[in-house]
Structure formats: C-alpha cells, structure tokens
Amino acid sequence: MKIPRHQTEEPFDLVIAGELNLDLILFGLPLVMETERDLLGTGFVSTLGSSSAIVAHNAAMLGLRVRFATLVGDDDFGRLALDRLKQAGVNTTDAIVDPSTTTGVTILLPHGAVRHSLTYLGSIAALTVEHLNRAHLAQARHFHLSSLYLQTGLHAGIVDLLRYLKSAGLSISLDSNDDPANLWGYPLYEVLPFVDVFLPNESEICRMAGGRELDEAIQQFADKVPTIVVKRGRNGCRIMQDGRIADYSGVTVNPVDTIGAGDSFDAGFLCAYLKGMDMATCARAGNISGALSTLSAGGTEAFRNRSLRESFLREHGFPLIGD
Numbered sequence: 022m023k024i025p026r027h028q029t030e031e032p033f034d035l036v037i038a039g040e041l042n043l044d045l046i047l048f049g050l051p052l053v054m055e056t057e058r059d060l061l062g063t064g065f066v067s068t069l070g071s072s073s074a075i076v077a078h079n080a081a082m083l084g085l086r087v088r089f090a091t092l093v094g095d096d097d098f099g100r101l102a103l104d105r106l107k108q109a110g111v112n113t114t115d116a117i118v119d120p121s122t123t124t125g126v127t128i129l130l131p132h133g134a135v136r137h138s139l140t141y142l143g144s145i146a147a148l149t150v151e152h153l154n155r156a157h158l159a160q161a162r163h164f165h166l167s168s169l170y171l172q173t174g175l176h177a178g179i180v181d182l183l184r185y186l187k188s189a190g191l192s193i194s195l196d197s198n199d200d201p202a203n204l205w206g207y208p209l210y211e212v213l214p215f216v217d218v219f220l221p222n223e224s225e226i227c228r229m230a231g232g233r234e235l236d237e238a239i240q241q242f243a244d245k246v247p248t249i250v251v252k253r254g255r256n257g258c259r260i261m262q263d264g265r266i267a268d269y270s271g272v273t274v275n276p277v278d279t280i281g282a283g284d285s286f287d288a289g290f291l292c293a294y295l296k297g298m299d300m301a302t303c304a305r306a307g308n309i310s311g312a313l314s315t316l317s318a319g320g321t322e323a324f325r326n327r328s329l330r331e332s333f334l335r336e337h338g339f340p341l342i343g344d
C-alpha cells in the first residue's frame with residue numbers, strides 16, 4: 022500500500038518541537054498498591070512514548086513527511102527513542118543530545134479502562150525555544166504542539182515562536198494533553214490565538230472550562246479557535262467548526278490498551294487535514310488512526326506492525342489510501 026506524498030515547496034508536511042521519551046508499561050498490577058510488598062505484573066512492554074513523538078511517528082507511518090526537533094539526555098533511553106523515530110522515517114537532524122540532563126520516562130500501569138501514569142520529566146522540561154532552529158521549523162506546512170504542561174521549558178518563548186511560524190505561513194495545531202496541576206493557566210490562552218486546530222480530550226476541555234459540561238466547554242473556546250476537535254475515547258469525537266457542532270462515531274475494536282490513542286488520533290486527523298479534506302473525512306481518519314493504536318500495547322506498536330496497520334487501514338477505509 023503506497024500513500025502518495027504532497028508535492029509542495031516545503032520539504033516537510035508536519036514539523037513538531039516536542040518531548041521524547043519511552044513508555045514502560047506494566048500490565049496486571051493491582052489498582053491499589055500496597056507498600057513494603059513485592060507486587061507482580063503479568064506483562065511488560067517498553068515502547069516509544071510521549072505525545073509529541075507518538076504523533077510524529079504515526080504521522081510518518083501514515084505517509085506524511087515529518088521533522089521532529091527535540092532534546093534528550095546522553096543515555097540509552099534517549100538513543101532508543103530517537104531510533105524509533107528514525108525507523109519510522111522521521112527527520113531527527115535537529116535533535117539535541119544534552120549530557121547535562123536525563124531523558125524523561127513514563128511508567129504506565131493500565132487497569133482495564135483506567136490507568137496510572139507516572140512521569141519523570143527530565144529532558145522533557147529542558148527543551149527551550151533557544152534550542153530550536155526557527156528557520157528549519159518554518160520549512161513545513163504545519164506545526165504541531167503537544168503536552169503544553171509537561172514542556173515547561175518552552176513556555177518562556179512559545180508565543181513568540183508561534184507568532185513567527187504563523188507569519189511564515191504555517192498552520193498550527195495544539196494537543197494540550199493534561200495539566201498535572203489541573204490549573205490550565207499560562208500559556209494556554211496566550212497560545213490559542215495562533216492555533217487553527219485544537220485537539221483536547223473530553224475530560225481536558227471540561228476541566229479547562231472550570232468543570233462545565235462538554236458543549237458549554239466547547240462554547241467557551243468557540244471564539245478563540247476556528248476548529249475544536251474533542252476526542253471522546255470509544256465514542257469517537259465531537260467537532261466544532263464555524264459555529265457548527267457534529268459528532269463522529271469511533272471504530273468498534275477490542276482494545277489492548279488506549280495509551281497514545283489521542284496522539285494517534287491527532288496523526289490521522291492531521292494527515293487528512295493537510296490534504297485539505299472536509300471535517301467529516303478528517304474526523305474519520307482520526308478515529309481510525311486512534312482505534313488502530315489501541316490494538317497493541319502503547320501508542321506506536323500497532324503502527325509498527327505493517328500487516329496489522331495496512332489491513333486495519335484498508336478494512337476501515339482510511340481516507341488517504343489509494344488516492
């Protein structure tokens with residue numbers, strides 16, 4: 022299956038300045054964990070984690086030309102994570118290896134529909150706008166920003182950077198992901214005026230809006246962003262564009278875990294969006310891509326499995342195939 026690439030002047034469709042770390046996933050641990058005991062898991066997977074990197078990896082696997090600018094420590098986890106991106110065809114020539122920091126890590130403990138998620142930030146919070154080559158970032162059609170409240174090192178210059186990228190003609194998307202402090206303060210409202218597509222999940226946008234119901238929460242952001250795409254797990258997504266709200270149902274699957282489903286949704290949605298497709302098609306591409314990621318542990322393993330990826334995309338009519 023070959024997905025044709027865009028013929029544009031910019032060498033990249035999608036550029037991401039983001040965090041890069043591994044996810045260590047332990048299955049089968051109890052929800053309530055006693056201290057001073059040896060607790061045994063029933064399964065373990067180590068895989069590429071971090072929202073930004075999962076979007077980059079899976080967008081490349083879906084056929085986009087992707088550049089990823091990041092910062093990692095001079096350690097095995099950093100090298101492994103970078104290798105995974107390179108294997109997917111992501112350009113990582115702007116990755117910085119900084120021996121003074123340690124590559125971050127996330128430990129995930131899924132328990133059926135809920136999970137513990139424990140992160141050591143390390144290099145995740147060390148990336149600043151001074152590390153980024155602005156001219157390189159501008160050589161793309163679209164800039165995506167993830168994990169706003171983990172990438173605290175970017176906060177100082179992010180508004181300036183987005184203003185520059187916007188004036189250079191790039192479209193911009195934001196997946197804030199969660200705010201561990203649940204405060205939803207700076208720089209969310211300063212960043213939103215530059216964002217074309219806002220991609221929160223349902224819980225996030227409701228909490229951002231001070232605990233409102235979903236439609237009220239969407240309305241609260243309606244005059245700030247042209248397109249709001251709310252991810253709703255197995256229920257698919259709800260999208261507001263030009264004042265109209267529509268629901269798009271998800272694909273029915275039997276998930277192994279839903280880690281990275283939101284990031285995989287972003288990758289699929291952006292593929293269709295960057296092809297200029299209508300909102301219903303973008304939503305479908307996002308829902309198919311999100312569902313695919315649930316079929317293996319973590320956010321990228323199902324995309325790395327070529328036969329699974331190709332058969333699932335074909336079976337569900339992923340919109341870019343054969344076009």
Ligand SMILES: Nc1ncnc2c1ncn2[C@@H]1O[C@H](COP(=O)(O)OP(=O)(O)OP(=O)(O)O)[C@@H](O)[C@H]1O
Nearest residue numbers: 222252253254255257281282283284286308311312
């Ligand atoms: N159980 C499921 N069945 C089918 N599709 C799913 C399921 N869970 C997630 N998806 C797909 O993935 C998308 C994103 O899922 P979700 O709402 O969990 O995002 P998220 O919470 O941002 O995820 P992440 O943990 O990656 O940040 C959904 O909108 C849907 O398209």
Ligand SMILES: [Mg+2]
Nearest residue numbers: 198222283284
């Ligand atoms: Mg998310």
